[in-house]
Amino acid sequence: MNGPFEFALRLGDDALIAAQRLAEWTTRAPEMEEDVALANIALDQLGAARLLLTYAGELEGAGRDEDALAYLRGDREFRNCLLVELPNGDFAVTMAKLLVLSAYQLPLYTALAGCADERLAAIGAKARKESAYHLDHSSLWVKRLGDGTEESHRRMQAAVDQVWPYVAELFAPDPAAPIDPATLRPEFDATVADVLAEATLTPPETSWAPAGGRDGVHTEHLSYLLAEMQVLHRAHPGAAW
Amino acid sequence: MTDPRTAVAAVVDPEIRVLTIDELGILRAVDEDPASGRVVVTITPTYTGCPAMDVIRADIRRALAAAGHPEAEIRTVHHPAWSTDWISESGRAKLAAAGIAPPSPVGAPGVVALTLAVRCPRCGSPETEQLSRFGSTACKALWRCRSCSEPFDHLKAL
Numbered sequence: 593m594n595g596p597f598e599f600a601l602r603l604g605d606d607a608l609i610a611a612q613r614l615a616e617w618t619t620r621a622p623e624m625e626e627d628v629a630l631a632n633i634a635l636d637q638l639g640a641a642r643l644l645l646t647y648a649g650e651l652e653g654a655g656r657d658e659d660a661l662a663y664l665r666g667d668r669e670f671r672n673c674l675l676v677e678l679p680n681g682d683f684a685v686t687m688a689k690l691l692v693l694s695a696y697q698l699p700l701y702t703a704l705a706g707c708a709d710e711r712l713a714a715i716g717a718k719a720r721k722e723s724a725y726h727l728d729h730s731s732l733w734v735k736r737l738g739d740g741t742e743e744s745h746r747r748m749q750a751a752v753d754q755v756w757p758y759v760a761e762l763f764a765p766d767p768a769a770p771i772d773p774a775t776l777r778p779e780f781d782a783t784v785a786d787v788l789a790e791a792t793l794t795p796p797e798t799s800w801a802p803a804g805g806r807d808g809v810h811t812e813h814l815s816y817l818l819a820e821m822q823v824l825h826r827a828h829p830g831a832a833w
Numbered sequence: 834m835t836d837p838r839t840a841v842a843a844v845v846d847p848e849i850r851v852l853t854i855d856e857l858g859i860l861r862a863v864d865e866d867p868a869s870g871r872v873v874v875t876i877t878p879t880y881t882g883c884p885a886m887d888v889i890r891a892d893i894r895r896a897l898a899a900a901g902h903p904e905a906e907i908r909t910v911h912h913p914a915w916s917t918d919w920i921s922e923s924g925r926a927k928l929a930a931a932g933i934a935p936p937s938p939v940g941a942p943g944v945v946a947l948t949l950a951v952r953c954p955r956c957g958s959p960e961t962e963q964l965s966r967f968g969s970t971a972c973k974a975l976w977r978c979r980s981c982s983e984p985f986d987h988l989k990a991l
Contacts (some may be wrong), residue, residue: 625965625975632967639882643911714912718881719991721914729966 596709597651598671599769601661602806603700604644605672608662609814610693611637612821613680629729633690636722643715663825667815668808675758676812677805684744684751687733689785692755694727696762699779703771712770731787738791745792747799752788753796760801834901837872838863842897847888848970851931854889858919861910872897872905877915879991880971897899917972917991929954934961934976936990951987953978963987 614634621627645658656664675693680686699724704716737748765774788795804810824831841863842855854860854876862875874893878886890907899906902925916938925935932954950959958980965975966989973986 625967628965628975629967630970632884632971635882635884635971636880637882639878643881710912714914715881716912718911718914722880725966725989 595768596712596770597648599771600644600648602653602671602673604641604648604661605670606676606693606697607637608641608645609672609817610676610815611635611641611672612817613676613678614690616680617686625794626683630686631647633726633729636719636726640715640719641720643718647711647715659825663822667810670805670808670810670814670818672805672810672814673761674802674805674811675755675762677811677817678755678758679813681751681754682747683733684737684747685754687730687737688748688751690726690730691734691784692759694730695780695783695787696776698723698727698783699776700771700773703776704745707770709770712744721823728782730777734787734793735791738788748791748792752793753798756796757798757800761803761805762789764803764806802808837865837874837897837900837902837905840896840900840902841874842894844889844892845886847892849928849931849933849972851927851933852920852924856924856927856964858917859889859915866906869904870903873908874905875908877909877910881911883971885970888950909989915991917929917988920988932985933957933973934985934987936988939990951976953981953983954985955983956981 611634612632615636617630618627618634621630641662642658645661649656649658649661675689678689680689698720701716701720705720706714707713707716734748734752737744739745740748759780763773763777763780766772785795841860842853844854846852846854846857846859855963857879859876859879860874861872861877863954864873864875865871866873874897876886876889876893885905893907894905895918896902916939918939922933928935934951934954937951945960947954951961951962952959956978960979961976962979963974964977964984967973968975968986970990972991976987977984
């Protein structure tokens, strides 16, 4: 593993694929305000992805820029976690995914802000402010739906149960990385436990922990996502407007 | 030739057109490279994904070219991260006059900020409510005045 390059690529791919998935809600959200909210969060993720992938390309030193990394890699070359490539599901699943993602990204970016690498530190310091807002937003929805009607509670619990197995991959130990994800787990657990408790939801128990995203072994969902994201660039290389 | 700092400071933000980029606090520095004599402009985005950055760079180039500095270099920095506390007093007044409620102060890290009522930029009433945590651009949220019923944009404190 080429340490810093691989690390920047993982974070950049997490943000890029999350942005693409969230953007699928545009014009389809349950209400206008939420449509705007999800598009804004997608935009924040895309902003972080651009900074991280640009930096990853520089670290690699092979002449690849953010566009080459986003548009000209196949699924086996992506290093994002499986969580972000999962389909949006219903609104509860999307909020459960966003809760997990933002509760992971916030301590990660915060730790990054204090790391020795100046570029990563600057990106972390910037992105953590945005992650805090995403965490706020997803927490509010999880509480509202969990502690809402019988039907919203049922679907929010089902969503948390569905997403939970994918948490383990986020915190797989990597002592050589600029930030070892395993060190972030206690803060994540505390944050999410508080939200679930207030939402009257039961923390899932599961021993199934699918992984592989960090090694380029993905679910079939990623290929479809990439096909849509990359089709224009592949059909018209270098297209600009 | 016009002073490059004056020329760049007058560039308006493309999404909040009542403010200059200087008043918004995203213009960090205007220097001259001692070796080449070129103007070096340093800017920072409000949000990482701010889609207005390309337009802002183009507008800075245009303003500098018109002022007699066609060879400018524009650098984008992300550290320190932009804060709404960097919006100038004149900028805050212009926002309010344009119907956009200015952000509450964020303050230093670790200091617990007082939550101040967001005042309606039209009637001044503090009886307002948040309609949506997100708004028409990345930096705004949507609010409504309970006194005059008018919806308005509020720049999110960051």
